[in-house]
Amino acid sequence: MAGIDFERLNVLIVDDNKHMVNLIKTILHSLGVRNIREASDGADAFMELRNFPADIVFSDLAMSPLDGLEFTRLVRNAKDSPNPYVHIIMLTGHTEFGRLRAAVDVGVTDFLAKPVSAKAIYQRVINVIHNPPAFVREKHYFGPDRRRFREDRLKSDFQRARLVQENTQEGLSEADINELLMQ
Amino acid sequence: MKDDRENIQVIPPSNLLGAKLGVTGTTGAEMDMDALRRAEEAVAQLQESYPEWVGPDLDRMENLLKEVGSLSGEAQANHLREIFDIAHNIKGQGVSFSYPLMTRIGESLCDFLRTKKKPDAAALRLMEAHAQAMQAIIRDRLQDEKDPLAKKVVAELRAIGARIG
8 A cells, every 4th residue: 555755744743751752753754754843842842833834743741841732722822823723643641531621622633642653653644634624713712623522532542542551461452452442 | 614603613624734745535545554564663673772761761760869858848849840750751651662561660650759749758768669660670671561570569669659648
């Protein structure tokens, strides 16, 4: 199956953990992405967006001083935002389920639950290219259409991430885990 | 375009990114398995060097732990915050780098630090035990989460944390 040529794709990685940045960068490089910038927190990332026309942002949720939620809020709503429509994919730990609704409400495009894998990153990139979301502007919200993130989908994604993390060491494949979730 | 609800504007999906990359129709809608294999191989190589990367973080944590007991007030709070940040990062990266035990112990230390704002001698000892367990995992390249001794150590750290936290 012929893949997409990612040579012209611009990606910004926002994370204060240099090892995670390195991991994501290595995966993107291997997939053919050449234009990658890094930022260590939301404020740094917002400044970076002024000079770098990112198509996709992979942002961690927990960062300081400006975390992933505040960063997304700024990108979507600030008058001086360089690109309110940029795709923002939020990286979250499996224990951060409680903050997912907040992330949806500030306008993330999608989530990526840790542990990070090459397959999961590849899938997210393909998804924003082939299924970009509609945007909604209302009195207290601007961002991707939130109806895509129904509560049951959020729950099942994170239940799945947790099960993968807990059970891959027990010899269960992802297919086994998907089957368990169907029950 | 207006949605059926008043004052809600729906902006239809844009295919600008697809157009920029020359994607037409369903081109590339499925993964290129060769590209995926290359990426997975690159990740595997990276995972091999994780012990070298995380070593300085663990050394930093040990040094902070040596000092934190003799500090007070804001200085101690800053040390504890930095210890928490290192543990939190390790928690986030352990599984991604094929060291799930690092994630478990990082998580245990984070949970304990959330409850223990002013550590006493027992709390400091437990924090040190977490750091020593992480050092041992990296030193012995212990990647198997099912290792019976490692499982027991993780469970003990958690149990003590719950008891004295």
